[in-house]
Amino acid sequence: AEKEVTADQVVSALESTFGVHSGERRNHIKGTCATGEFVGSPEANTYTRSILFSGKPVSVIARFSLPGGNPEIPDTAKVPRGMALEFRLPDGSLQHMTMLNTPVFGAASPQTFLDNIIAKKPDPATGKPDPEKIKAFKASHPDSLPQSEFLAKNNPPVSWTNSSYFGIHTFKFVNRDNKTTLVRWRFVPKDGEKQMTDDELKSSPPKFLEQKLIERTISGPVQWDMILTIGIPGDPEDNPTLSWPSDRKEIKVGTLTITSAMPQKGAECEKINFDPLVMTDGIEPTSDPVLLFRSSAYAISFGKRLSGN
Numbered sequence: 670a671e672k673e674v675t676a677d678q679v680v681s682a683l684e685s686t687f688g689v690h691s692g693e694r695r696n697h698i699k700g701t702c703a704t705g706e707f708v709g710s711p712e713a714n715t716y717t718r719s720i721l722f723s724g725k726p727v728s729v730i731a732r733f734s735l736p737g738g739n740p741e742i743p744d745t746a747k748v749p750r751g752m753a754l755e756f757r758l759p760d761g762s763l764q765h766m767t768m769l770n771t772p773v774f775g776a777a778s779p780q781t782f783l784d785n786i787i788a789k790k791p792d793p794a795t796g797k798p799d800p801e802k803i804k805a806f807k808a809s810h811p812d813s814l815p816q817s818e819f820l821a822k823n824n825p826p827v828s829w830t831n832s833s834y835f836g837i838h839t840f841k842f843v844n845r846d847n848k849t850t851l852v853r854w855r856f857v858p859k860d861g862e863k864q865m866t867d868d869e870l871k872s873s874p875p876k877f878l879e880q881k882l883i884e885r886t887i888s889g890p891v892q893w894d895m896i897l898t899i900g901i902p903g904d905p906e907d908n909p910t911l912s913w914p915s916d917r918k919e920i921k922v923g924t925l926t927i928t929s930a931m932p933q934k935g936a937e938c939e940k941i942n943f944d945p946l947v948m949t950d951g952i953e954p955t956s957d958p959v960l961l962f963r964s965s966a967y968a969i970s971f972g973k974r975l976s977g978n
């Protein structure tokens with residue numbers, strides 16, 4: 670049997686591939702803070718007793734990001750975009766949702782995630798990842814293919830606000846009668862989804878996402894609908910690289926409104942660990958090994974950056 674991958678190994682690999690940027694996130698290092706609120710819909714109460722869906726506004730601290738540990742990654746990179754949300758509930762509890770704009774993830778196990786980071790390490794001769802190593806990684810890790818196919822077919826969005834974001838993992842909603850339902854969720858932009866053209870990818874500057882987000886919030890609130898997909902027994906629940914059949918029931922369970930955005934330095938999102946296992950009563954993790962692994966990796970990255978390393 671393969672040896673279990675540890676969170677330390679993964680964070681060390683991120684540092685080896687991308688370098689160490691003291692005080693900064695080891696992954697999703699480039700990002701922008703935002704604030705707003707969420708109003709959940711009591712329709713969700715059929716499935717969950719979480720007070721997130723009481724119908725009352727809940728304050729939200731958000732962070733939009735690009736993956737990897739390179740703070741200079743261009744905003745045109747054909748990689749996922751991230752949206753992390755911390756919901757601050759009236760009883761003092763927190764709910765996190767730390768999402769990407771791809772419907773599936775690029776790893777069914779921590780091993781695949783680790784091997785991907787190692788394969789991306791720049792070749793000292795060129796300063797760039799070795800295409801042969803990337804090819805070999807893909808060939809030996811078929812679970813990475815659904816996400817890379819999505820990224821190949823879909824150019825990045827023109828802004829963080831013209832994109833959907835997916836929870837990707839399957840979660841459990843538990844209602845007042847202790848009935849458990851498998852769910853997935855995504856946030857769909859009221860501004861509409863809009864992808865960059867190939868020409869725009871070539872002509873756009875390396876930095877525009879932050880300024881565009883700030884300007885968009887100054888011109889008015891930005892909204893997303895939260896859409897819940899209701900699973901049925903037998904739907905994949907422990908593999909974030911697999912989609913569910915497209916005919917599953919979907920309901921709108923809330924609206925996210927982002928009202929302001931600002932550079933991350935010194936802003937509230939900077940010192941948050943958007944650990945996806947921070948959940949309120951009524952929302953629970955599945956046995957998805959990637960979901961469960963994330964928590965320990967985020968804790969190590971967070972601990973290092975808080976202590977100035």
Ligand code: HEM
Binds near residue numbers: 966
């Ligand atoms: C084995 C799998 C994964 C590992 C090891 C991993 C690791 C990390 C680490 C170390 C960070 C930085 C944490 C910090 O310093 O605060 C991070 C951030 C992030 N990850 Fe993951 N991740 C994994 C899977 C995922 C998945 C499946 C998603 C989406 C569903 C995701 C979305 C994000 C986002 C959006 C951020 C930025 C959060 C923020 O803005 O602070 N990651 N990840």
